[in-house]
Structures are given as structure tokens and as C-alpha cells.
Amino acid sequence: MMVAVFMALLLALLLDRVGRPAPALMALAIGFALSVGLFLFEIYSPEDGFRMPWLQSARDVAAAVVG
Amino acid sequence: MPGTAPSRLAATLNDAFLLLVLGVLAAILSAAMVLQYAFGEVPCPLCLLQRAAMFGVCFGILRHFRDGASDRSIGIAQAFGVLLLVVAVRQTLLDIAPRPGHAYVGSAVLGLHMPVWSVLIAVALLLAFAVKMAVLGGDVAPGAAPPLVWAARLLGGYVLALCAVNLVSVVVQCGVGQCHTMGYRLLE
Numbered sequence: 411m412m413v414a415v416f417m418a419l420l421l422a423l424l425l426d427r428v429g430r431p432a433p434a435l436m437a438l439a440i441g442f443a444l445s446v447g448l449f450l451f452e453i454y455s456p457e458d459g460f461r462m463p464w465l466q467s468a469r470d471v472a473a474a475v476v477g
Numbered sequence: 478m479p480g481t482a483p484s485r486l487a488a489t490l491n492d493a494f495l496l497l498v499l500g501v502l503a504a505i506l507s508a509a510m511v512l513q514y515a516f517g518e519v520p521c522p523l524c525l526l527q528r529a530a531m532f533g534v535c536f537g538i539l540r541h542f543r544d545g546a547s548d549r550s551i552g553i554a555q556a557f558g559v560l561l562l563v564v565a566v567r568q569t570l571l572d573i574a575p576r577p578g579h580a581y582v583g584s585a586v587l588g589l590h591m592p593v594w595s596v597l598i599a600v601a602l603l604l605a606f607a608v609k610m611a612v613l614g615g616d617v618a619p620g621a622a623p624p625l626v627w628a629a630r631l632l633g634g635y636v637l638a639l640c641a642v643n644l645v646s647v648v649v650q651c652g653v654g655q656c657h658t659m660g661y662r663l664l665e
Contacts, residue, residue, distance in 0.1 A: 412525055412651050416644040419532045423637045426539060438536055438553065442560070445529050449564055452522045453571075464574045 411451070415444045487613045491546060492625045494609055498602070499538045499632050502531050505598060506639050509591075513646070518583040522656040523568040527595045528643060530564060533557030534602060535636045542629035551606060558602045565595035582658060 418441030425434035454460060509528060512518045520528070537554025544550060569592045572581045581590035589597075652662045 412522065412647050412656050413644070413653055415526070415529050416640065416647050419529055419536070420637070420640045420644050422536055423532070423539070423633075423640055426536065426543065427633060427637060429543075431540070431544070434536075438533065441529065442533065442556065445526055445533075445560060448522070449526055449560075449567075452526075453567055462570055464576055464579075465570060 411444060411448045415441055415448060418444060488546065489622055489625070491609065491613050492542070492622065492629075494605075494613075495538050495541055496625055496629055496632070498605060499535060499629065499636070502535050502538075503632055503636055503639065506531055506636070506643075510639070510642065510646075512583065512591075516584070519650065519658045519660060520656075521568075521582045521658045523564055523571075524582060524591060525643075525647060525656060526564045527561055527568075527592075530557045530561035531598075532636070532640050532643075533560065535633075539629065539633045539636070542626055542633070551610075555603065555606055558599055558606065561595065562599035562603065565592050565599055568592040569596055 418437050422434045422437035422441060425431075425437060450460075506528060509520070509524075513520055534554045534557045537550050537552070537557065540553065541547065541550035572579050572590075572592070581592065583591050586594065647656070649663045650656060650661045654662070
């Protein structure tokens with residue numbers, strides 16, 4: 411998928427350079443959408459989903475101390 | 478009032494500013510590639526997405542020089558700036574707490590690792606666009622000075638070449654599958 415992202419961006423830059431703005435914007439939009447999709451895929455964890463439980467460690471420690 | 482002295486000055490300043498941003502981005506992307514090829518630091522997937530976001534910002538700026546001043550060009554650049562910020566912040570938070578199997582990828586530059594630098598770059602970009610719009614406004618006269626247009630064309634060619642090299646590099650590193658930082662898949 412990363413290859414598709416860079417391919418779309420290169421196509422966008424290339425098309426814009428040769429004076430084809432509409433297809434260039436279309437390629438850029440595809441590149442943007444693929445980037446967002448790939449980002450969500452990369453950060454998703456089967457255990458935690460999109461959460462970041464390691465950032466709650468301080469609160470958990472405080473709760474353990476109080477408890 | 479297009480054509481009057483203040484608006485032409487504003488347009489020239491606007492173009493010079495955007496050219497400067499484009500040059501800085503090209504330098505940052507070049508530095509990332511030097512770190513990759515000369516120092517053997519294989520980029521992680523989120524690092525590659527940050528590069529992609531920077532190419533998107535470059536696209537928006539290059540459109541400005543091709544089409545004349547327009548909010549659309551700056552909007553494109555800002556959208557990719559926000560993408561850069563989101564990806565960089567998430568990557569910074571991913572490794573911010575020491576735990577097994579998680580450490581910042583690559584070496585530190587001036588004490589900061591690459592994702593942290595990316596956050597600073599994204600914030601600086603968005604802040605620069607905000608200051609530009611606040612100071613110069615969004616309705617500057619179209620038509621950049623020829624030397625600035627030529628410089629933008631030259632830098633645009635360089636950015637295009639950088640993007641092409643990055644594409645080849647991604648193909649070698651990831652193939653058509655998922656990217657990893659262990660090495661270059663096609664060279665194993």
C-alpha cells in the first residue's frame with residue numbers, strides 16, 4: 411500500500427508539472443486517502459484498538475497507590 | 478486593489494515565503510534520504526507516511542506557482558500539514574513511554590528523534606501558513622515575479638526527483654506488502 415501512496419503522489423506531481431491539474435488533483439486526493447487508510451492500518455492493534463494504554467500508566471500507578 | 482504597490486509587494490513577499498517553505502521542505506526530505514542511505518537508517522512505515530505528507534505540502538505550494546495565488550493551493554498544503562502533524566504526534570506518543578520492543582526509530586539529532594522533529598516541522602509549517610495569512614492576507618495579487626517562478630520550477634523538478642527516488646526506495650524496502658524496518662525486502 412505504501413507503494414501505492416508514493417505512486418499516487420509521484421503521479422500527482424508529474425501531472426501537475428506537465429500542465430494537467432485536474433488529474434493531478436485526483437491523484438493527490440487518492441494519495442491522501444490511501445495515506446489516511448494506511449495510517450489507520452498501521453496504528454491499529456488487535457489488543458488495544460486505537461487506544462494508547464501505555465499513556466495511562468501514571469494514572470494506573472496513582473490508582474494502585476491509593477487503592 | 479491588484480496592481481497597486483502594496484498588493485504587489487504583498488504578492489512578492491507571499492511568493493518568496495512559499496518558495497522558502499518549499500526549499501526548507503526539499504532540504505528536510507534530502508536530509509532524511511541522506512540519513513537513510515549514508516547512515517543506514519531504514520525508515521519505518523509512519524516515517525514514510527510523514528515523507529508522503531511533506532510531498533503533499535510541496536504539491537500545494539507548487540500549484541500556487543503554477544496557478545497563481547489561490548486559497549485552494551494553500552488549503553492543499555495545510556491539509557497535508559495536518560496529516561503530517563497527526564502521524565508524527567501518534568508516532569511520538571507510540572514510543573514516548575519506555576517499554577519492551579518500543580524505542581524511537583533511528584538516531585537522535587540535537588537530542589531529538591525523527592518523529593519529534595516531524596512534530597516540530599508540522600507545527601512550524603501550520604504556524605507559518607497562519608502567520609502568512611494573518612500578515613499578508615489571502616487575497617494577494619496573482620502573478621509571481623519571473624525569477625521566483627523559475628526558482629519554483631527548479632525546486633519543483635528537484636522535489637519530483639526526490640519523490641521518484643522515494644518511490645523506488647519504497648519498492649525495494651517494502652515490495653508490494655507491508656513495510657518493516659528490518660531491512661530492504663528486495664535485497665534479502
